[in-house]
Amino acid sequence: MLAVIVPLAAATLAGLVWMWPSDRQPVDPGAAQMPKVTGTVARVTLKPCPAARPTGAQDAAPRPDPRRCGTAAVELTSGPLAGRSVTVELPSGPGSRVFEPGDKVLLVEGPGDAGTPSYQLSDHDRSGPLWLVGGAFVLAVLAFGRWRGLTALIGLGVTFALLVLFLIPAILDGRPPLGAAVVCAAAIMLAVLYLTHGFSLTTSVAVLGTFASLALTGLLAMLAIDLTRLTGITDDSSLSLDLSYGINTRGLLLAGVIIGSLGVLDDVTVTQAATVRELARADASASFGRLYRAAARVGRAHIASVINTIVLAYAGASLPLMLLFSVGGQSLGEVAATPVIAQEIVRSVAGTLGLIAAVPVTTALAALAATWRPDGGEGGSPDGARSPAAAHSPS
Numbered sequence: 001m002l003a004v005i006v007p008l009a010a011a012t013l014a015g016l017v018w019m020w021p022s023d024r025q026p027v028d029p030g031a032a033q034m035p036k037v038t039g040t041v042a043r044v045t046l047k048p049c050p051a052a053r054p055t056g057a058q059d060a061a062p063r064p065d066p067r068r069c070g071t072a073a074v075e076l077t078s079g080p081l082a083g084r085s086v087t088v089e090l091p092s093g094p095g096s097r098v099f100e101p102g103d104k105v106l107l108v109e110g111p112g113d114a115g116t117p118s119y120q121l122s123d124h125d126r127s128g129p130l131w132l133v134g135g136a137f138v139l140a141v142l143a144f145g146r147w148r149g150l151t152a153l154i155g156l157g158v159t160f161a162l163l164v165l166f167l168i169p170a171i172l173d174g175r176p177p178l179g180a181a182v183v184c185a186a187a188i189m190l191a192v193l194y195l196t197h198g199f200s201l202t203t204s205v206a207v208l209g210t211f212a213s214l215a216l217t218g219l220l221a222m223l224a225i226d227l228t229r230l231t232g233i234t235d236d237s238s239l240s241l242d243l244s245y246g247i248n249t250r251g252l253l254l255a256g257v258i259i260g261s262l263g264v265l266d267d268v269t270v271t272q273a274a275t276v277r278e279l280a281r282a283d284a285s286a287s288f289g290r291l292y293r294a295a296a297r298v299g300r301a302h303i304a305s306v307i308n309t310i311v312l313a314y315a316g317a318s319l320p321l322m323l324l325f326s327v328g329g330q331s332l333g334e335v336a337a338t339p340v341i342a343q344e345i346v347r348s349v350a351g352t353l354g355l356i357a358a359v360p361v362t363t364a365l366a367a368l369a370a371t372w373r374p375d376g377g378e379g380g381s382p383d384g385a386r387s388p389a390a391a392h393s394p395s
Contacts, residue, residue, distance in 0.1 A: 001201065001204040002204075004208060021170045034108050034110060037077075037079030037109055039086075040075050041099050041101050042073045042074065046070040048069065072099055072121065074107065089120070090121065099121060107120060158188070158191045166184055166187075167255075171247060176248065177247065180255065181256075189210050202277045205276075205369055207269075208365055209272065209366075210262070213265050213361060217353070218258050221254055225253060225346060230342060230346065234339045257346075264351065265358050267306070272299050272359060275295045276291055279291055280370040288371045291371065292367045299363055303355060
């Protein structure tokens with residue numbers, strides 16, 4: 001195990017050092033954000049909205065006006081005019097946000113007359129509710145997981161740090177998206193698995209199984225993207241990254257597949273390695289074949305549920321777009337052939353095949369580690385645990 005994991009860790013560290021982004025990041029002058037301030041809606045005054053109908057349009061039936069026109073008095077809680085009340089126009093376009101008295105809001109600050117800034121309602125201020133939701137998540141993890149829950153939260157922090165401080169800046173700095181994603185995924189895998197589950201033989205088995213399955217997932221994704229001739233450009237964001245920053249969108253698509261698959265793969269590999277460990281502890285005389293078959297049955301049940309989870313997750317993310325295609329009267333084949341849906345199909349298939357491969361690979365490694373002995377014998381349990389019979393043996 002160490003003969004593989006130590007070089008893997010050394011290569012990951014070298015990749016982090018080599019691909020670490022520079023301090024200078026590309027900045028788009030046209031994308032500069034206007035300053036925002038917070039406030040509380042004190043009063044809302046509504047008025048009839050002006051009639052707005054396209055030229056030549058014919059109303060088949062009267063429809064309610066979805067807009068809300070009027071003004072809102074907002075008490076500012078930050079910015080140069082904090083503590084003062086300003087009057088702003090309510091957004092009145094179709095589908096615009098609805099503001100009520102007492103709402104915490106964000107306002108965009110712009111230049112005004114005589115040096116006094118002007119303000120425009122932008123969005124609801126969700127910082128308070130998000131902190132509440134995050135606090136509930138942390139408390140639930142700590143209450144149930146205790147020390148293991150704490151290490152899981154630290155691992156989650158390491159994951160976010162690597163994504164925000166390494167992967168995204170490295171891609172913006174011109175590093176190959178696929179190479180940056182592979183290095184980032186390996187670093188997350190090594191740091192999070194050992195931090196969360198401890199330095200043990202079982203964790204090492206899960207690391208090797210995750211790495212092998214992740215490599216297979218990346219290879220299958222590359223073949224599928226080449227076969228379907230996807231470019232990675234499906235919306236304005238990917239088009240802007242390609243035109244304005246010269247980022248390889250095909251590589252970015254591959255990077256997304258690898259990072260997205262890692263979260264599910266480590267779940268399956270850790271479960272399989274732990275299953276073999278417990279089976280070996282329950283029956284210290286079990287052979288390699290017996291352990292493999294018993295753990296593989298557990299793995300098949302796990303895979304059956306996880307595959308449905310993956311497909312539903314991708315379908316949920318693409319649901320609004322699928323509704324638009326359905327309204328347009330397109331057939332199922334036409335919808336599946338569109339770049340956006342085809343891209344999600346490739347993600348799902350590549351991730352699922354890598355997930356399926358993770359079960360036999362990890363199970364075989366764990367069963368081999370549980371039964372292998374230097375003298376060629378079999379038996380015993382992983383992680384150095386002695387069987388009850390061995391504990392009472394005269395030898």
